Amino acid sequence: MIRNPMASPDVLGVTGGASSAAVCFLSYFAGTVSIRFLPVAAMLGAAIVTVALYSLAWKRGVTPLRLVLVGVGLSAILSGITTMMVLFNPRNEADQAYVWLTGSVYGANWENVLTILPWTVILLPLAFAYARHIDIVQLGDETATGSGSRVQFNRFLLLCVSVGLAGSAVSVAGGLSFVGLIAPHMARKLMGPSFGKMFPVSVLLGAIVVVLADLAGRMLFQPLDVPAGVFTAGVGAPFFIYLLYSKRNSI
Numbered sequence: 001m002i003r004n005p006m007a008s009p010d011v012l013g014v015t016g017g018a019s020s021a022a023v024c025f026l027s028y029f030a031g032t033v034s035i036r037f038l039p040v041a042a043m044l045g046a047a048i049v050t051v052a053l054y055s056l057a058w059k060r061g062v063t064p065l066r067l068v069l070v071g072v073g074l075s076a077i078l079s080g081i082t083t084m085m086v087l088f089n090p091r092n093e094a095d096q097a098y099v100w101l102t103g104s105v106y107g108a109n110w111e112n113v114l115t116i117l118p119w120t121v122i123l124l125p126l127a128f129a130y131a132r133h134i135d136i137v138q139l140g141d142e143t144a145t146g147s148g149s150r151v152q153f154n155r156f157l158l159l160c161v162s163v164g165l166a167g168s169a170v171s172v173a174g175g176l177s178f179v180g181l182i183a184p185h186m187a188r189k190l191m192g193p194s195f196g197k198m199f200p201v202s203v204l205l206g207a208i209v210v211v212l213a214d215l216a217g218r219m220l221f222q223p224l225d226v227p228a229g230v231f232t233a234g235v236g237a238p239f240f241i242y243l244l245y246s247k248r249n250s251i
Helices: 014-028 035-057 064-087 091-102 110-129 131-137 141-146 151-173 179-191 195-219 228-246
Strands: none
Touching: 014 035, 014 064, 014 151, 035 064, 035 110, 035 151, 091 228, 110 151, 110 195, 131 141, 131 151, 131 195, 141 151, 179 195, 179 228, 195 228
């Protein structure tokens, strides 16, 4: 919907909003509120960022480039806010927060699956149902509008779906960097540009990337258990730079 190869929840600030809200929940409310509300807190943070993103990027509509530029700025601000919350926490809680922010599936269990299952069951089919609209928008906003697609409404709706999916994932696995950037590009190479074909493959590849990163963290540096997010960032950051370089004339 954004038609920018660099756009991902990390870059747009959605992951940062979810992470900040989750750290706030774990720091100040975990002792009094059930941990099952953590996905709600993460999605609320991501939703607030999305509203701010849309408000700041809106000028007679929202363009893909403005969304990405505003998202990068919001992501930097949220990173600073999250770091401040971690620094003001006690030592043990700060260490746990740093590991969680890096991104890790260590200690994940079936309770975590049940926590995010309702959001996944509702939002994944909704995203898949809009596959045709996403394919049309790839041709350009004007072409999509001419074909009868409500471009701005669909873009906002699908951003809301992304907020829900990213928020629920962050609430369990933390801020796994660049998975949302790597997996769709891999799926596009394998399946072509059609969103209906690419989407399920992207979901599968994202899961595989996380599992491989987790295995690498557990096996390569024993007895240390390195968070999976270290490896996803190590691969994703160079890939992001490569995308910037390869698309420098079209961005």
